[in-house]
Amino acid sequence: MKHIHLIAPSGASLDAKSPLVGIQSLKSLGCHIHHAQCIDRVDQRFAGTDEQRLSELNQLATLNPENVVIVMRGGYGLHRLLPDIAWQAIADNIQNGLQICGHSDFTVFQLALLAKTGAITLAGPMLNFDFASQDEQGNTIPPNAFMWKHFQAALDSRTVDCSITAPQTYLGQTLEGGASGILWGGNLTVLAGLVGTPYLPSLEQTKGGILFFEDVNEHPYRIERMLMQLLDAGILSNQSAILLGGFSAYRLYDNDRGYNLDCAIETIRKRIPSNIPLITNLPFGHQQEKLTLPVGALAHIQYDCKGFTIQSQW
Secondary structure (H helix, E strand, C coil): CCCEEEEEEEEECCCCCCHHHHHHHHHCCEEECCHHHHCCCCEEECCCCCCHHHHHHHHHHHHCCCCCEEECCCCCCCHHHHHCCCCHHHHHHHHCCCEEEEHHHHHHHHHHHHHHCCCCCEEEHHHHHHCCEECCCCCECCCHHHHHHHHHHHHHEEEEEEEECEEEEEEEECCCEEEEEEEEEHHHHHHHHHHCCCCCCCCCCCCCCCEEEECCCCHHHHHHHHHHHHHHCCCCCCCCCCEEEEECCCCCCCCHCCCHHHHHHHHHHHCCCCCCCEEECCCCCHHHHHEEECCCCCCEEEEECCCCEEEECC
């Protein structure tokens, strides 16, 4: 039986039902739920006051490390808290065995913790999005089987091992090969917002890394602009590989005149060094089918024109 400790460090729930459905879904999977009261907090658009959310995060330093911490949802709000988070104390408890999982706005916490301490967290499912799906009649839908399988592997075995079959058209000069390095990344908008701050892992720390991105509700030109920012900051050219996950829920317009996400990716591909593979279709992001990825762990990828394999053990 897994003990799930919930936290709500960012936005308040957009509806009252989703977190309740998510909790019931986890219970049906044999999980014990702790700290469920966090789902009810609301202060403006946030899941509680800054003081409440900060206290909740800092309490992770003394939480029983047998717990798995899962974030309720993303949104925005963690950036406000960064200066006062007890980074080393939380990292020490992760060393004791505590596992912390989330994505979206939680990327802020994960990258800052990595920058400050080198501690590994999990980029993976959250309560409202991944465990609260319902059909048109309001019946709870079991979690995505792919997501649940890889989430369990991350929690129980601390491994990720997945092969993806998907055509790769942006590999560059090397149409097959492998790369090893620190796995890091997350939400593109959040990561770009950390450039120039002490909360983004340094170029030295991530040199030769495997950098992954995802995003939601961002038009391709914004994705291109943020990738350009990371390119000009020296981050993209510092990697051994770049993985693109899901970029979902955006809308194209008439004045795009054929410009789309592929055009944005092609533009970036031309500007990064040709020996760095740009790999697409990583199953990660604001989507039901997602891997659980260890942010800060060493990983290896093997790729060719037909797909890729990603592996890590931490």
